[in-house]
Amino acid sequence: MPLAENPGEPLEKSIGEQVRHYRIQLSLTASDLADRTGLSKAMISKVESASASCSLSTLARLADGLGVPVTALFRSLETDREASFTKSGEGAVVVRSGTRRGHEYQVLGQLRGRPNALEPTLVTLTSSSDVFPLFQHTGTEFLYMLEGEMVYSHGPHRYQLLPGDSLLFEGEAPHGPAELVSLPILFLAIADPQPAASKQH
Structure with missing residues (x-):
């Protein structure tokens, strides 16, 4: 060999x-x-x-x-590289700070020892709340709407998201659901926590 x-x-x-x-x-x-x-x-x-x-x-x-x-x-x-496989419905469910009952975050994959790897999460919202948590983090995030309808805020802007819609944004600005229009809501969120500047070679 x-x-x-x-x-x-x-x-x-x-x-x-x-x-x-x-x-x-x-x-x-x-x-x-x-x-x-x-x-x-x-x-x-x-x-x-x-x-x-x-x-x-x-x-x-x-x-x-x-x-x-x-x-x-x-x-x-071509050395061995890590892969993460998650069967349907078997992603780890995590609780994010500030979230309430009816807000579920299912992690779809993680690479061990790679703190700056992409973070794919399946988010399910099944109940409304008067106050929605806002998140801030380094890097960028991508949302892809799968089910339901919601208004999502990013900084001073609001975006109406329907199935098939997507949103890509910088994570430093406060962001999160602003209004849950039609429940249940299901969307894919992929966060890239690594700042763009650190990727330049």
């Missing part, structure tokens, strides 16, 4: 390990691979030692010379 790499190591090292792995598997010397690809032996050595970055054309030549698809040269990056 292709050699694995530790997460976070440079892409160049991953490609170099894969090139060397397939070359040895084919019992080729660096000179043999150079002849097959039209690249210099020095270039082959630089790629395998991760001291040179490959252009797309170089990657294509290497893959062709090794008889593998270009994607095979990235295979050592």
Whole structure:
């Protein structure tokens, strides 16, 4: 199997390990691979030692010379990644501060050790209340209306939401249901708590 790499190591090292792995598997010397690809032996050595970055054309030549698809040269990056599967009706029910009876929040998935991961929640409102809690948080939030009708506030603005309607907003402004027009109400809320500025590279 292709050699694995530790997460976070440079892409160049991953490609170099894969090139060397397939070359040895084919019992080729660096000179043999150079002849097959039209690249210099020095270039082959630089790629395998991760001291040179490959252009797309170089990657294509290497893959062709090794008889593998270009994607095979990235295979050592394919480490196990976490996934969260939640069967229908089995999401954890949580109580948010300030909520009342008849307001249910069902968490649809969580990634352990990822405090800034997306937070998908199925919200069910089955009874009215005179006062609705307002929430504030970093990042953004997306709502998708599934059932019922409500007026949702975000800062000074109000939005009438019907099934099929959606709302995307910044979480720093106070937000929450302002009026429950038609019960029961069911909507999907996906919060991304990570501020946009921290995602810039």
